[in-house]
Amino acid sequence: MRLSRYFLPILRETPKEAEIVSHRLMLRAGMIRQEAAGIYAWLPLGLKVLNKVNAIVREEQNRSGAIELLMPTIQSADLWRESGRYDAYGKEMLRIQDRHEREMLFGPTNEEMITEIFRGYVRSYKDLPLNLYHIQWKFRDEVRPRFGVMRSREFLMKDAYSFDLDQAGAVHSYNKMFVAYLRTFARMGLKAIPMRADTGPIGGNLSHEFIILASTGESEVFCHADYLDYEIPPADTDFDDISGLQGTVDKWTALYAATSEMHDTAAFDAVPDDKRMSARGIEVGHIFYFGTKYSEPMGAKVMGPDGQERPVHMGSYGIGPSRLIAAIIEASHDENGIIWPEAVAPFDVAILNLKVGDSGTDAASERLYRELSAAGRDVLYDDRDERPGGKFATADLVGVPWQVLIGPKSLAEGKVELKNRATGERELLSVDDVVSRLTAHK
């Protein structure tokens, strides 16, 4: 992409409403625009990141055996009356009326709807286990939206729902998501720690929140420091290996880790001094097992092997990709801007032509742009007629992992400069070497 023809409305100054760093940087880097309290438009750069995050989430869900579908944002009130949540949910649910004065709502979550879909088709235990998920916009009319997309009213959520014949099966489904979540967050360069959680208004009795540590996090967390060095389950993990998966989950839940709501001072005191860690964290995922809470009242039943009909055991599993992006920025930035982990970066490489109009820098830039693009790299080519300082600032702000600086100075020696955004390391290389370096692995 040529920057001169892209839509990247970066801001030099910080809008005054932005309090936390991720919100400031997302606004400044032209990723989002606020349209109302807690409601944001995703501009091209923000959307690119969102799509990358979604792709990773999707890959790991699929790997674990979950199946994607797509449910609507608008739901019928009647559906929610079946579970009793229409009245229970309160003012956080946005209630609307259509032209026939039918009562509708903008979905804050989809347990009811997925249960309705399930009961419409599934009759036998032989069709279990089943895990269906979608990535869809949600609306929760928060009393006080804040911190940009970290706590917005409209937000994107990946929500998965598992169906099993009994509790043992449901626990295995839960463990699959547990492992999938560990992998998902690790792939985005995050250290996410599963913490035993309160089940909240969704109900149930087995639940973990996945928390990433960041000084600006909203919740206070306490955990054993060894979690930071734990090895992430590999890509070839066998998700059908019941005991193997249980072993992984047991290992990841053996040490102390809790949010302030679930904090147990005595248990925390038992953690060795040098391993006791209290910090702030951001919740980026939440998984629940809630048994027959919805299947029972809504009649989602299957025939068991014994010829007995029984309500299915369910769980639900959420990740907020929009919040996740803010969390990644909270965890990875410096005073100049965002530092994207390569897996979710909006572009792989930025080419900075430091002297547009100079035949040498133009030719080298164009050639590099062409070759990297042909090799499948996503390149942002700063071909604007701007001064070098502005280009450095822009590239650092939007946080592209690799920058290639092409100016007359180094080009005189037949070299360009390859800069790593995260470390700041620079290296003088020929154009050919830059191409082979940046296309070496993918």
Place this chain on the structure above:
RNA sequence: CGGGGUGUAGCGCAGUCUGGUAGCGCAUCUGCUUUGGGAGCAGAGGGUCGCGGGUUCAAAUCCUGCCGCCCCGACCA
């Protein structure tokens, strides 16, 4: 929902107390000079001062009603 703020050009702000018909910096456009960490000079464009009502010869400014947005606390992917 309680408490505190705020609304003037795309962004950041001054002007409001003391009424006289709107200004600064950045950004934008034109020209020239510049070109390795956000340049200089010269010129130009851009605002129903959040919305409605009122007071007044005259309202960004005073009175009044409403709305939007932000921050702090109790709740949440």
